[in-house]
Amino acid sequence: MNIDITAKPFNLNEQACVWVRDTLKAMTEEEKIGQVFCGILWDKPGTRAEALFEDIAPGAIMYRPFASAKMRDYSLKLQALSKIPLLIACNLERGGSGGNGGMADGTYFSSPMGVAATDEYEQALRLGRIAAREGNAAGINWTFEPIIDIDINPENPITNVRTFGSDTDRIITMAKGYCDGCAENAMAVCIKHFPGDGVDYRDQHLMASINSLSAEEWFETYGKVYRALIGHGAQTLMSAHIKQPALSRSINPALTDGEILPGSLSRELNQGIVRERLGFNGVICTDATQMVGFTAAMKREDAIPMAIENGADMLIFSINQKEDAGSLRRGIARGILSRERLDAAVLRILALKASLGLHEKQRSGTLVPEPSAMEWIRCEEHRAWARECAGKNITLVKNQENLLPLSPDKTPKVALLQITNERCQGKLPEVELFAGLLRKEGFSVSYLDEIPLPGPEYPVSEFKKNVDLIVYYANMKVGSNQTTIRLVWDDFLGETSPKYVCDIPTLFLSFSNPYHLVDVPMIKTYINAYASHPPAVEAAVEKLMGRSAFTGVSPVDPFAGLWDTRL
Template sequence: MSIFDKIKEKPFLLSDSDVQWVKDTLAGMTEKQKIGQIFCLCAREGTEQEIEDTLQVMEPGGIMYRPFTAEQAVNFTAMLDKAMKIPMLISANLEKGGNGIVSEGTMLGSPTEIAATDDVKFAERLGTICGREGAAVGANWAFAPIIDIDYNFRNPITNTRTFGSDPERVKNFGRAYVENVQKYKLAASIKHFPGDGRDERDQHLVTSINDFSCEEWDQTYGAAYQACIDAGALTVMVGHIMQPAYIRHFNPEIKDEDMMPATLSPELMQGLLRDKLGFNGLICTDATSMAGFTIPMSREKAVPLSIASGADMFLFTKNLAEDFEFMCKGVEEGVITKERLDEAVVRVLALKAALDLNKPRTLPTLESALQVLGCEEHKQWAR
């Protein structure tokens, strides 16, 4: 089955006209424009100068907003729409509520607080608030829900960012978030595959490890990922996390020293996520500025290898021009084949089409954004 046939299926479910837009857009791009599309950058200032500086190097496919004011977010969304030939994926860490993208956003509660209610309706409300308030300022991609499982209370990443230590609750609450946030044309990104919360390591400082057996993983993390995938999650964020049991399952001859975190592992991205779990959406790396990504090998090798191994989008850079050059060199030298590059770009474009970014749309205004951000229903839920 060709990639163009695949994007007609779940989770993209594109129409023939949407697929044609993807084909036409891909055909009209140079190789460097394609490479730009697989980068998702981090907005730092939200200014025209920032956009101009970026366009000197590449035209990226996506960008992440750190919390701005509503005015800054609305204005930057308008600037991006004007400056970019291809509409942008605009993401944010919408984990606790609309406060993940703007300071005026509603903070409903951390995932652990949501889970402590033992009532899935609060996960539904969390997805609704994140969807409504994110869309109100131009976002179309939620870097949430976190479906890690908090097995180790000493883990420095998971704790209050998870729906707790009960795999069934994590599965149910994660699925509820996915179903509700995507009603507002915000793609959910279930994270951090293959699952954090087992060890005491911090991906920001070192590659971490999920030490479950294949059977244990299937019954816990795997069940949560499968439920969210079945619910239609459009994207998966892959972490700098090893899963030795499944790496060896798909590659029995691999040496311990050759095992890679999921962001560099074809065994985990292709074998486990694509083939076993049947995920057909977009795979995005976690932030590649983390040491967990850069420790296994030189950055020059790791940047293109992440895409060659199965990721469709590369999150953040350490040096914009340098990382772009590493990616271009990887294509030139065949680390990333032309077919693999096109497949990644098609999934980026398919996500945009699934979110209706290829169609005429009304940009948010500050007035319309503040009206949503001041929604009394959201405030009541948060009380």
């Protein structure tokens, strides 16, 4: 194996190199097979940490969201069960909590796009610091961030505010900031989702989506970002269930359409592009192997060993860990996976662990910090940082009618409508907070879907006497397994939609998807706030009342390239 573990991103000294080589040499094939698996742990009734070790000893475990104290307890148990120190991962996308993962009680700093809207490296650095400090306290040493996808297509339902936007230079600055905050606290990062989400309008959790850029366009955009972060020392890269036909054919021109594979399974993309053209020496992991883009590519019995043979070093999650481990064993016996490739994958995984000092922490019993480290979780400094970020990122997109600042003297009677795709009974807590803050300012607030609307017995002229201002609070949350995050009007003929913008002043605030003007171009006053959490709600009210200036710089085109959205 010609793998230099003294080079970036591992940068191992001789002592660490000796541990890696001696550990690999002493491992059985069964132990090597275990190392390439990353299991998943949910805190559900009856969950047993031991169950993850009943067939193989995995190299990594990833937590889904639950309380930080429980995570710490599991980390202690899992590390005690593991002969080789574990990588313990979490989606720390928005700090210690929020979005697609983290701790249930961690600090929700902001979405990546909300951080980018400040246009300040310092805010991205703080995002990484919070993620690493709070994650480390719970025993986490690997974050599946930063997301370095480019939000090119406003219709994409999964990139959106999870990205740092559409400008490659700003993405690079923000992603480096996140990585630097993690590096200060010995947290490994993962750049994703190679070969790049954000071009297709489909969710790559539900199919193998397509990055359709030409090879030249790709290297000028996604390639530029990946080179920058690889050069900056990112330790791991997630190869996703996304196809890139032009890149694949730049390595193998003979490929037919049917032979083009998603990154997670593609030798052309992992070996040809990531290793050879981008020069990445770190660990390549797949995205979750339960996702349709992986499961529908070929028989699972073949896909599991082929992913490792074609360049992935670690498989993220299993449908059935025992079955998948068996597929890997049989893949070796069938000649699908070579022992040389397995050894190379395990070598890099061990080098990653050594680069984090996990072998030394295991000896000293410090793989999980002392309980005092839990003081980082939602500490006052982190919460203050979240408030500051919200105060800087909220973006005034349109104020065509000079409606702002608001005043209870001008528009005392407010009708508020919540628009959300979150499952909830009644109103979201942050919507109730927003309504309460408006009431404290002197407004009378009712909910638009709870008051009479114009109809045969209630003319528009009467409606206008009872409502001075209509406010829309939108939280169309970005998440997997949905085909759109566009606005939906559930009532007949959209009775609560912006029908009366010419009769009643109307204000729209989006606390997630920044592209809602696509569906409400008639609204003249529009604001993007990027995260539906108390700091953003409180900061938004301060700005609505004119006590704080709008300083956010949009990381994307909120008009989505349409002319009528600007009117």
